[in-house]
Amino acid sequence: MSTGAMGKRSSAAVGVQLVHHQKQYPDQFFDTNSSSSSSSNVRWLQSAGLQHLRSNGAGGTLQDFGYFGGGGQASRMYRNLQRGFMGGNDFLNEPSTPPKDSLLSSQRKDGDESGEYSPGLLDLHSFDTELLPEMPSSGMNDDPSMLNPGQIRSFDDAKPYMWINKQAGRTRAAPDNVLLKSFAADKDKASSVAKIKVVVRKRPLNKKELTKNEEDIVETIANSVTVHETKLKVDLTEYVEKHEFVFDAVLNEEVSNDDVYSETVEPIVPIIFQRTKATCFAYGQTGSGKTYTMKPLPIKASRDILRLMNHTYRNQGFQLFVSFFEIYGGKLFDLLCDRKKLCMREDGKQQVCIVGLQEYRVSDVEMIKELIERGNATRSTGTTGANEESSRSHAILQLALKRSVDGSESKPARVVGKLSFIDLAGSERGADTTDNDKQTRMEGAEINKSLLALKECIRALDNDQGHIPFRGSKLTEVLRDSFIGNSRTVMISCISPSSGSCEHTLNTLRYADRVKSLSKGSNPKKDGVCSSLSLKESTTVPLSSTATSTANFDDEMNRSWLEQNGDDYDVSEEFYEPEIAPQPKKNNGKQEPGSFATLAETKFQKPNPQLKRVDLQKANLNTTHMEDHLDALLQEEEDLVNAHRKQVEDTMNIVKEEMDLLVEADQPGNQLDDYIARLNNILVQKAAGIRQLQIRLTNFQKRLKEHSVLVSSSGY
Numbered sequence: 169m170s171t172g173a174m175g176k177r178s179s180a181a182v183g184v185q186l187v188h189h190q191k192q193y194p195d196q197f198f199d200t201n202s203s204s205s206s207s208s209n210v211r212w213l214q215s216a217g218l219q220h221l222r223s224n225g226a227g228g229t230l231q232d233f234g235y236f237g238g239g240g241q242a243s244r245m246y247r248n249l250q251r252g253f254m255g256g257n258d259f260l261n262e263p264s265t266p267p268k269d270s271l272l273s274s275q276r277k278d279g280d281e282s283g284e285y286s287p288g289l290l291d292l293h294s295f296d297t298e299l300l301p302e303m304p305s306s307g308m309n310d311d312p313s314m315l316n317p318g319q320i321r322s323f324d325d326a327k328p329y330m331w332i333n334k335q336a337g338r339t340r341a342a343p344d345n346v347l348l349k350s351f352a353a354d355k356d357k358a359s360s361v362a363k364i365k366v367v368v369r370k371r372p373l374n375k376k377e378l379t380k381n382e383e384d385i386v387e388t389i390a391n392s393v394t395v396h397e398t399k400l401k402v403d404l405t406e407y408v409e410k411h412e413f414v415f416d417a418v419l420n421e422e423v424s425n426d427d428v429y430s431e432t433v434e435p436i437v438p439i440i441f442q443r444t445k446a447t448c449f450a451y452g453q454t455g456s457g458k459t460y461t462m463k464p465l466p467i468k469a470s471r472d473i474l475r476l477m478n479h480t481y482r483n484q485g486f487q488l489f490v491s492f493f494e495i496y497g498g499k500l501f502d503l504l505c506d507r508k509k510l511c512m513r514e515d516g517k518q519q520v521c522i523v524g525l526q527e528y529r530v531s532d533v534e535m536i537k538e539l540i541e542r543g544n545a546t547r548s549t550g551t552t553g554a555n556e557e558s559s560r561s562h563a564i565l566q567l568a569l570k571r572s573v574d575g576s577e578s579k580p581a582r583v584v585g586k587l588s589f590i591d592l593a594g595s596e597r598g599a600d601t602t603d604n605d606k607q608t609r610m611e612g613a614e615i616n617k618s619l620l621a622l623k624e625c626i627r628a629l630d631n632d633q634g635h636i637p638f639r640g641s642k643l644t645e646v647l648r649d650s651f652i653g654n655s656r657t658v659m660i661s662c663i664s665p666s667s668g669s670c671e672h673t674l675n676t677l678r679y680a681d682r683v684k685s686l687s688k689g690s691n692p693k694k695d696g697v698c699s700s701l702s703l704k705e706s707t708t709v710p711l712s713s714t715a716t717s718t719a720n721f722d723d724e725m726n727r728s729w730l731e732q733n734g735d736d737y738d739v740s741e742e743f744y745e746p747e748i749a750p751q752p753k754k755n756n757g758k759q760e761p762g763s764f765a766t767l768a769e770t771k772f773q774k775p776n777p778q779l780k781r782v783d784l785q786k787a788n789l790n791t792t793h794m795e796d797h798l799d800a801l802l803q804e805e806e807d808l809v810n811a812h813r814k815q816v817e818d819t820m821n822i823v824k825e826e827m828d829l830l831v832e833a834d835q836p837g838n839q840l841d842d843y844i845a846r847l848n849n850i851l852v853q854k855a856a857g858i859r860q861l862q863i864r865l866t867n868f869q870k871r872l873k874e875h876s877v878l879v880s881s882s883g884y
């Protein structure tokens with residue numbers, strides 16, 4: 169039986185209980201966007217005189233043969249041909265695997281762990297970095313004869329890692345030294361990978377939207393995305409409000425899945441060999457393209473991981489394992505084991521372990537594709553107002569890289585690094601509220617709760633907060649080990665371009681913006697790059713001034729105003745430090761107590777000991793300078809107050825939105841009172857902090873005015 173059929177059968181069994189139907193994937197399931205992959209397959213087949221295998225009756229690509237009716241033979245033939253074509257080259261050959269059918273049936277029978285395709289218990293807490301020294305990256309130097317570019321040039325699957333010049337869009341064989349350099353560069357690349365990367369992907373308008381004549385309201389330029397929101401004035405005339413955001417990368421509707429991979433996951437693949445855990449997740453409203461975006465990524469990543477295992481880290485005992493499960497309604501189900509219900513346990517060291525989750529050792533990409541296809545066919549889906557095949561669960565696919573202490577197969581392997589791919593359930597609430605079905609609403613509440621918890625954890629992590637609120641949801645509890653220690657997170661925010669989705673699109677971009685802007689990684693003082701700062705909006709505030717104020721605000725917030733309540737914080741020191749000290753007025757060589765001179769010396773500036781004699785001309789000049797300076801200061805201060813006022817409003821909106829979200833998620837049993845109380849506190853604290861700042865700035869303004877009056881009445 170083909171795996172596709174098997175997936176459908178097993179899913180049907182549970183689908184009835186869930187009152188949900190299973191997702192059926194189109195023929196071009198994997199790499200549908202990957203023109204490079206399919207075209208190189210075609211080239212390869214042509215060169216082998218087998219172009220008739222290129223397409224089946226349904227128009228699928230070669231890759232489809234493995235999944236759909238009667239394709240097994242062709243798929244095997246294809247793989248055998250690959251092997252034959254590679255001439256038995258040990259370096260390029262993916263390890264041979266038992267036939268798919270027998271593997272699956274043996275696995276179904278008794279869960280036999282023997283062989284490459286062995287399911288095992290996923291031990292999430294087996295991450296023991298102490299036991300595993302950092303891997304040298306010079307393994308491939310050992311045997312230059314491994315390289316045989318001539319044999320692999322036309323076969324996509326066998327392209328050695330980083331042999332493709334993506335910028336130039338060309339594939340070419342790399343000379344040895346280029347290859348060595350590129351591997352050496354892996355380490356540098358790894359250290360330069362941001363802890364959190366936020367990327368936006370805009371999909372094209374779909375048929376439904378085009379039929380309804382919906383407009384594309386999302387404009388993308390370089391790293392910025394602008395949403396043109398049509399609004400109505402009180403007199404009912406229309407106007408357009410622009411909302412602009414800047415992210416680490418913005419990918420428009422023309423960008424392929426290959427490019428998405430290069431921008432997001434490819435840079436983190438080498439780091440998992442360096443004892444890193446990485447998480448890539450897609451966020452966005454239902455139908456915005458999360459599944460479309462996420463599906464090819466694990467395949468591409470595992471292809472690169474296997475290449476690294478077989479090249480750079482050859483003969484070092486690395487093993488790759490795949491597991492795939494979903495969180496649906498707060499419960500865990502194994503997608504590779506007939507949706508077996510799983511238990512999550514915490515041991516004494518508060519390490520999370522998913523009891524009973526099967527993981528499979530894999531050694532070629534075909535196997536991984538097959539497993540993912542099986543898992544996807546078993547996922548819970550439902551119909552929402554916005555997507556007929558909406559994912560109603562969070563699907564988590566993990567690629568675990570393991571190795572035994574001494575690199576041998578005889579000792580148990582331990583996790584070295586891990587790459588988790590999460591296809592989150594749709595984020596919107598609006599679509600669900602139109603469907604009054606109770607279960608759909610309950611699902612929506614659960615989904616919202618976990619999305620909120622995820623955001624909280626990412627924020628806490630990037631701000632190096634001691635407490636990470638993992639317990640906020642099942643999703644974050646499960647991902648706990650991927651968040652602690654040396655971790656990387658890539659968030660892909662998927663958006664629809666249509667005017668009908670404007671509100672959801674803005675919500676998605678705001679969520680992404682908050683993940684980014686509240687992280688230390690985007691602090692301009694830290695990295696000094698304005699473009700990496702998440703900016704937002706709008707027509708009323710110029711982008712540049714918003715950038716500054718956002719940065720100031722984040723900085724201030726990070727320092728927590730409330731913590732400074734007890735301190736006598738002197739605003740003047742912060743904001744005023746003139747370069748030229750004006751000569752204070754003297755009375756018989758003595759300063760009058762309480763006069764401005766005293767104030768100026770103690771509060772604003774140190775007198776310049778060099779300036780002993782009053783020079784009228786100079787003093788006049790100084791006075792003019794000082795007045796200009798004062799004007800500038802007053803203006804600056806006013807801007808500051810306004811900027812902070814805006815930030816208070818923004819903060820209040822953020823908290824209000826989150827509280828709404830929480831109230832919505834507050835179904836019986838969810839016990840979200842703590843969250844609500846905590847958010848309430850944040851709101852109160854932030855508002856109090858800003859009020860305090862405003863009072864201080866007002867005092868500052870008063871003192872400066874006094875300064876100004878004194879200066880002008882002093883006769884200079």
Ligand SMILES: Nc1ncnc2c1ncn2[C@@H]1O[C@H](COP(=O)(O)OP(=O)(O)OP(=O)(O)O)[C@@H](O)[C@H]1O
Pocket residue numbers: 370371372374421452453454455456457458459460461555557558559560592593594595662
């Ligand atoms: N970048 C894109 N290019 C072409 N088609 C796309 C793109 N993104 C999404 N689509 C198409 O849009 C439809 C919805 O996409 P998808 O199922 O990935 O949405 P989703 O965000 O996963 O939805 P849900 O949360 O409900 O599962 C699919 O038919 C998909 O093929």
